[in-house]
Every structure is written in structure tokens, then in C-alpha cells.
Amino acid sequence: MTQLSKSGAAVGEPGTPDSHAPTAFLEVRDLKVHFPTDDGLVKSVDGLSFTLEKGKTLGIVGESGSGKSVTSLGIMGLHTTGQYGKRKARLSGEIWLDGKELLTARPEEVRKLRGREMSMIFQDPLSALHPYYSIGKQIVEAYRVHHDVDKKTARRRAIEMLDRVGIPQPDKRVDSYPHEFSGGMRQRAMIAMSLVNNPELLIADEPTTALDVTVQAQILDLIRDLQKEFGSAVIVITHDLGVVAELADDLLVMYGGRCVERGPAEKVFYEPRHPYTWGLLGSMPRLDRDQTDRLIPVKGSPPSLINIPSGCAFNPRCPYADLPKDNLTRTVRPELTEVGSAHWAACHLSPEQREQIWTEEIAPKL
Amino acid sequence: MIRIPAATRPRTVLAYLIRRLGAVLLMVLVVLLTTFSIFFLLPKWAGQDTAVLFAGKATGAEQLEGIRQKLGLDEPVLVQFWDFVKGIPMGRDYANGGDVTRCDAPCFGYSFRTEEPVWDTLKDALPVTGALAAGACVMWLVGGVAIGVLSALRRGSVWDRSAMVGALSGVSMPIFFTGMVMMGIFVHSLGWLKIDDDLSGADGIDIWLQSLILPWIALAFLYAAMYARLTRATMLEVLGEDYIRTARAKGLGEPSVIRKHALRSAMTPILTVFGLDLGALLGGAVLTEQTFGLKGLGFEAVDAISNKDLPVILGVTLIAALAIAVANLVVDIMYAVIDPRVRLS
Numbered sequence: 252m253t254q255l256s257k258s259g260a261a262v263g264e265p266g267t268p269d270s271h272a273p274t275a276f277l278e279v280r281d282l283k284v285h286f287p288t289d290d291g292l293v294k295s296v297d298g299l300s301f302t303l304e305k306g307k308t309l310g311i312v313g314e315s316g317s318g319k320s321v322t323s324l325g326i327m328g329l330h331t332t333g334q335y336g337k338r339k340a341r342l343s344g345e346i347w348l349d350g351k352e353l354l355t356a357r358p359e360e361v362r363k364l365r366g367r368e369m370s371m372i373f374q375d376p377l378s379a380l381h382p383y384y385s386i387g388k389q390i391v392e393a394y395r396v397h398h399d400v401d402k403k404t405a406r407r408r409a410i411e412m413l414d415r416v417g418i419p420q421p422d423k424r425v426d427s428y429p430h431e432f433s434g435g436m437r438q439r440a441m442i443a444m445s446l447v448n449n450p451e452l453l454i455a456d457e458p459t460t461a462l463d464v465t466v467q468a469q470i471l472d473l474i475r476d477l478q479k480e481f482g483s484a485v486i487v488i489t490h491d492l493g494v495v496a497e498l499a500d501d502l503l504v505m506y507g508g509r510c511v512e513r514g515p516a517e518k519v520f521y522e523p524r525h526p527y528t529w530g531l532l533g534s535m536p537r538l539d540r541d542q543t544d545r546l547i548p549v550k551g552s553p554p555s556l557i558n559i560p561s562g563c564a565f566n567p568r569c570p571y572a573d574l575p576k577d578n579l580t581r582t583v584r585p586e587l588t589e590v591g592s593a594h595w596a597a598c599h600l601s602p603e604q605r606e607q608i609w610t611e612e613i614a615p616k617l
Numbered sequence: 618m619i620r621i622p623a624a625t626r627p628r629t630v631l632a633y634l635i636r637r638l639g640a641v642l643l644m645v646l647v648v649l650l651t652t653f654s655i656f657f658l659l660p661k662w663a664g665q666d667t668a669v670l671f672a673g674k675a676t677g678a679e680q681l682e683g684i685r686q687k688l689g690l691d692e693p694v695l696v697q698f699w700d701f702v703k704g705i706p707m708g709r710d711y712a713n714g715g716d717v718t719r720c721d722a723p724c725f726g727y728s729f730r731t732e733e734p735v736w737d738t739l740k741d742a743l744p745v746t747g748a749l750a751a752g753a754c755v756m757w758l759v760g761g762v763a764i765g766v767l768s769a770l771r772r773g774s775v776w777d778r779s780a781m782v783g784a785l786s787g788v789s790m791p792i793f794f795t796g797m798v799m800m801g802i803f804v805h806s807l808g809w810l811k812i813d814d815d816l817s818g819a820d821g822i823d824i825w826l827q828s829l830i831l832p833w834i835a836l837a838f839l840y841a842a843m844y845a846r847l848t849r850a851t852m853l854e855v856l857g858e859d860y861i862r863t864a865r866a867k868g869l870g871e872p873s874v875i876r877k878h879a880l881r882s883a884m885t886p887i888l889t890v891f892g893l894d895l896g897a898l899l900g901g902a903v904l905t906e907q908t909f910g911l912k913g914l915g916f917e918a919v920d921a922i923s924n925k926d927l928p929v930i931l932g933v934t935l936i937a938a939l940a941i942a943v944a945n946l947v948v949d950i951m952y953a954v955i956d957p958r959v960r961l962s
């Protein structure tokens with residue numbers, strides 16, 4: 252366990268876990284979210300750490316099943332609410348939001364923060380909105396949970412928000428139902444709802460995955476604009492590096508419930524240092540290149556989260572797994588180490604090996 | 618509460634209602650036609666003369682001819698049908714020469730057996746069955762849904778397991794069995810309750826309640842068990858929906874999440890099944906009335922069938938069909954109130 256808990260620590264030396272409240276607006280320390288199931292313990296998130304300041308955007312990238320949603324629901328406190336008769340998720344580590352630790356806070360306190368200080372946008376706005384309530388009613392509800400105002404005032408606020416996110420004729424559309432909206436409009440409405448209380452932290456979990464390509468860009472622009480306007484901290488989660496490359500200040504690449512690389516967005520995107528990130532870049536659609544001239548996408552399937560491969564979890568799929576000496580890759584879990592200024596990667600490749608692969612194989616194909 | 622906010626909404630709701638109403642009228646017409654043709658054709662197939670059924674065996678040919686004229690049996694079928702339909706809202710005169718019998722609206726004809734207007738029988742039987750069915754519906758809906766919701770929220774607990782075992786045995790228990798057992802205990806052994814087998818408007822509410830409480834339970838038990846299982850399954854499914862997660866992400870407390878978001882959605886499948894069960898409910902009511910000896914529509918129907926009392930059979934069928942149609946219309950309206958997507962389709 253000691254090995255596990257140390258490995259994900261990307262934030263310098265946190266010392267003993269409960270020692271001090273951090274100065275960052277959001278700080279996640281060694282977060283673990285494990286689900287007991289009939290088949291065994293699913294380690295969906297296994298020692299994740301990061302920090303985020305107000306006014307900044309963090310992009311979390313990883314293929315499906317890497318623990319991105321579980322992380323965001325963990326921050327929102329939604330693994331422990333309303334889990335009727337289900338086996339309890341096991342959470343450990345620390346989540347500090349604006350000086351408050353959320354995992355040890357009373358559920359009622361966390362509930363009061365939900366939707367007000369931190370809010371969330373989901374992947375599929377059609378299923379995330381209640382089909383039986385009008386858009387306006389759902390926004391009004393979100394507002395009135397945290398504000399003691401009458402329905403009229405809340406309705407005005409809802410219309411104002413719909414207008415702000417670019418919905419035409421907001422005073423009419425406020426009474427429409429989700430199924431009467433297009434996909435893009437629904438996501439806009441969802442964004443309006445999540446921002447109605449001016450939250451300081453916004454988590455967007457694959458906000459564009461369910462949308463048309465043309466609409467995707469609009470929604471991302473909207474998120475960017477709103478962040479500038481509201482100055483909140485934003486986490487954008489995606490399986491598509493291209494989506495967040497320009498939007499995010501920092502990028503965090505997740506694999507098998509852990510962080511394998513993180514750093515300033517332009518570093519991680521233009522000078523990635525981890526073989527998995529190279530593979531992710533290879534999975535991005537590129538129209539300007541021939542098949543032969545492209546990076547190789549990651550092959551194989553995501554790791555089992557019950558029996559995580561020993562050593563580096565990426566080793567069964569990594570083309571360079573045999574390079575590090577002493578078979579390290581298969582026996583010892585690589586720690587995050589600094590590979591550039593504020594740029595961290597968890598890989599056993601020596602700096603020379605990495606440099607060589609980078610200059611000979613990767614950089615020419617970027 | 619029907620909320621009709623946008624300018625477009627009333628029209629669509631109204632259009633929806635008109636469509637449903639049209640469907641109901643069509644259904645009533647079909648029932649009318651079918652029952653009437655049974656009334657008309659059945660004796661023929663059985664090789665019997667309707668006039669003989671009316672008059673009894675030992676009647677002279679002359680009298681039979683009179684009856685035929687009076688009942689209009691010699692008229693073309695369509696004319697007979699029209700006379701019958703018209704008689705319901707307008708009343709009807711049965712004439713045999715100068716001998717005219719006035720049957721006031723709503724006229725369903727005269728019983729072959731008692732020679733009383735069919736409506737008199739219906740008028741007395743309808744409230745009994747109505748009260749029985751309505752009370753049982755309320756009981757099973759409230760009871761079944763409440764138990765189902767609690768079971769879902771405490772999934773896997775002792776409460777959940779015992780409720781579901783109880784529900785399973787409830788589903789497999791026939792009405793006459795539960796009815797007999799309850800009657801044996803509360804009416805015959807303990808003597809706590811007395812069942813009045815000839816309820817009428819003149820009886821006080823206490824007599825009605827005392828007579829109906831056991832039939833309500835007997836009839837509701839079977840359905841409550843079914844609805845508890847249905848509600849539990851539906852709730853568990855709904856609680857896994859994305860929009861429930863959204864509701865929690867807003868900071869809504871769990872009671873509101875359950876009440877406003879989960880239960881609201883769970884009502885749709887429950888209501889669908891309820892609409893389908895309304896028809897079958899009548900069958901249950903017949904059994905219940907037989908078991909407890911209540912003189913409701915079911916009782917009268919069985920009585921009429923064993924006496925080949927065609928007009929009464931016809932009347933009971935029509936009234937029952939009408940009741941089911943109206944109940945279905947109510948269900949449809951509730952459906953549209955709950956699910957906005959229904960209004961538009």
C-alpha cells in the first residue's frame with residue numbers, strides 16, 4: 252500500500268496526508284476510488300493527485316474506462332449519495348476545495364457545495380436532463396436549491412442564463428422540453444443550468460462527445476468564453492486530446508486509474524514524454540498525413556482494473572516495454588518524475604532512451 | 618397539476634384529448650355493435666326464439682307474436698340496433714297496437730325475468746361495483762407503490778426481502794381464497810364486521826365501509842403485490858438514470874430527488890400497466906362480488922347469464938365497457954400530464 256500511495260503524488264511532497272490545507276483552489280491528493288464487486292475490487296482510480304487554480308482549465312485525457320468520470324463524480328461526492336443497496340464505493344485520499352476537505356466533510360455540507368461551488372456537465376445532455384420537466388423548470392430548480400428566491404425571480408435568472416449561453420428566444424425556449432431541443436442546444440441548456448449559481452469549479456465530463464463535429468467546436472468556444480467571464484476553475488474531461496489541447500492550461504493523461512503524464516498543455520501536447528500519450532496522439536484523426544506517415548495509435552484493450560498489470564500498467568500494450576533495464580517495466584510501478592519544468596511522466600525509460608525515441612520516431616510524425 | 622405554459626402547448630394538449638376522446642367513442646360503438654349482435658345472434662345460434670326467452674315456454678303463438686311486435690323483433694336488424702341505441706339517451710316506447718309501454722331514458726330494455734327495467738338493476742349494482750373497484754384501485758396503487766418504493770430504497774434489506782416474498786405469495790393467491798379466509802376470521806369467527814349483501818344509497822357510509830373493507834383488501838391484495846414488484850423494479854431502473862445523477866449534482870436533497878425526479882418517471886410504466894389492468898379489474902370484481910355476496914354488476918351479470926336474461930347481460934356489458942373506456946380516458950389524460958412527450962406524438 253505504501254508503494255501505491257506514494258506513486259501518484261504529483262504535487263511535491265504533501266507530507267502526512269492531513270497535515271495542512273493546501274493553498275491551491277482545488278487540490279486532489281492521492282485519490283483512490285475502489286468498487287467492491289463480485290469479481291473483485293475494481294480500482295477505478297488508484298492514487299491520483301493534481302491541483303487547479305481559479306481561472307485555469309485542466310484537461311483530463313484518457314481512453315474510455317481510465318477512470319475519468321469516476322474521478323469527477325468523486326470530487327462531486329456522488330459515489331456516496333443515493334447508492335441504495337449497492338455496495339459502498341471506497342474512497343480515500345484528500346479532496347481540498349477552497350480550503351475544505353470534501354472526503355471527510357459531512358454529506359450534508361458537500362450537498363450544499365454541489366451545484367453551488369462545484370457543478371458538472373455530463374456527456375449526453377439528452378439523458379442528463381429530466382424528460383418530463385421543461386428546461387426552465389430544471390434550471391429554476393437548480394437555482395432555488397441554493398437561493399431563497401421566488402419562482403418568478405428564478406425564472407428570470409433562467410432566461411438570463413439561457414440567453415448567455417446563446418439560446419435564441421430564451422423567453423420562449425425556457426418552457427420547452429429537452430426533447431424539443433437539438434443536441435447542441437441541450438448541451439447549452441445543460442451549461443446554463445450548471446452555471447446558474449456561479450460555481451467556482453466546473454467539471455465538464457466529455458461535454459462534446461455526444462455532439463456533431465460542427466457543434467463540438469461551438470460548445471468548446473462557449474466553455475472557454477464562460478470561463479473567462481466567470482473566472483472559475485474548469486476541468487474538461489475527454490478521450491480526445493484534440494478537444495482540450497487548445498482549451499486547457501494543464502493536461503493530465505490518465506491510464507488505468509492513474510496519472511501517467513501531466514504538465515502544461517503545450518508541453519504535453521507538443522512534447523509528450525510518455526509512450527501512452529504518443530499513442531493517444533496517434534489516435535487523433537489527421538487528414539494531413541498518409542497512413543504510413545503517422546504515429547501508431549495505442550493497440551490492444553484497456554487494462555483490467557481488478558488485476559492491474561504488475562509494474563507499469565501500460566506494459567502489455569507498450570511498444571517500448573522491453574527497453575528499460577532489468578525488466579523494470581514488468582516488476583516495478585514507475586513513479587511520476589519530472590521530465591521538464593512542471594512536466595511529469597511515469598515511465599521507466601531513461602532520459603536518453605526517451606530522447607532518442609522522441610527525436611527519431613515520434614517528433615518527425617507529429 | 619396540469620401546467621400549460623408555452624403558447625404552443627394548449628393546442629397540442631387539446632388535440633391530444635380530442636384524439637383520445639375519439640378513440641373512446643369508437644370503442645364504445647364497437648362494444649355496442651358486438652354486444653348487440655350477440656344479443657341478436659346468440660338465440661338464433663342456440664336455436665331459440667328471443668320471444669320465447671322473453672315469455673317463458675308455455676306461451677301461445679298469438680302471445681309470442683305480440684311480444685315480437687312489442688320488442689320489434691320483426692324489424693330489420695339495423696332498425697332494431699338503432700332503436701336500442703336511441704333508447705339509451707332518449708328513452709323508448711314499446712308499442713303493441715294500442716298497448717304502449719314507456720321506457721324512460723336511459724332505457725336498456727326490460728329484464729326478461731323480472732320484467733323490471735334493466736336500468737333499475739344497473740342503477741343499484743353500479744355504485745357497489747364502482748365503490749368496490751375505486752376503493753381497491755386506490756388501495757393497491759397507494760399500497761403497492763409505497764411498498765415498492767421502500768423496497769427499492771432499501772434494496773437487499775430484510776424489509777425488501779420480506780416485502781418481495783409477501784408480494785410473490787400475494788400474486789399467487791386467488792381472490793376467493795383470501796376473501797374466504799378473511800371472511801371466516803373477521804365476519805364469522807370474530808364478528809367484527811357485517812357484510813350487507815344489498816347495499817343501496819339509503820345505507821349509511823358506515824355500512825358501506827363495513828361491507829366493503831374486506832372486499833377492497835381481497836381485490837387490492839393481488840394487484841398491490843404485483844404493483845409493489847413493478848414499482849420496485851421501475852424505481853431501481855430509474856434511479857440509475859443520468860438525470861437522477863444530474864438532480865443530485867444540482868445539490869438537491871435525496872428526498873426531493875426521489876419524489877420529484879425518480880417517482881415521477883416511475884409513474885409512467887405503472888400508469889401504463891394500470892390502464893391495461895382496468896379491464897381485468899372487472900373480472901376481479903366479479904370474483905370478489907361472488908365471494909362476498911355483494912350485489913354489484915358482476916353479481917348481476919352472473920345471475921343474468923345463468924337465467925339467459927339477454928337485456929340485462931347487454932346492459933351490464935355496455936355499462937362495464939363504458940366505465941372502462943372512461944377510466945382509460947382518465948389514465949390517458951394522466952399520462953399526458955406526466956409525460957410531455959406523449960402530448961406531442
Ligand SMILES: Nc1ncnc2c1ncn2[C@@H]1O[C@H](COP(=O)(O)OP(=O)(O)O)[C@@H](O)[C@H]1O
Pocket residue numbers: 286288293295313314315316317318319320321322556
Ligand atoms: N459503480 C461502479 N462499480 C464498479 N465499477 C465501476 C463503477 N463505476 C465505474 N466503474 C468502472 O471504473 C472504470 C472507470 O470508469 P469511468 O471513470 O467511467 O471511465 P471513463 O474514463 O471512461 O470515464 C470502468 O472500468 C468502470 O467499469
Ligand code: SF4
Pocket residue numbers: 525526527563564565566567569570571572575580585597598599600
Ligand atoms: S514504463 Fe515501460 S511499459 Fe510503461 S510506458 Fe514506460 S516503457 Fe512503456
Ligand SMILES: [Mg+2]
Pocket residue numbers: 319320321456457
Ligand atoms: Mg466517462
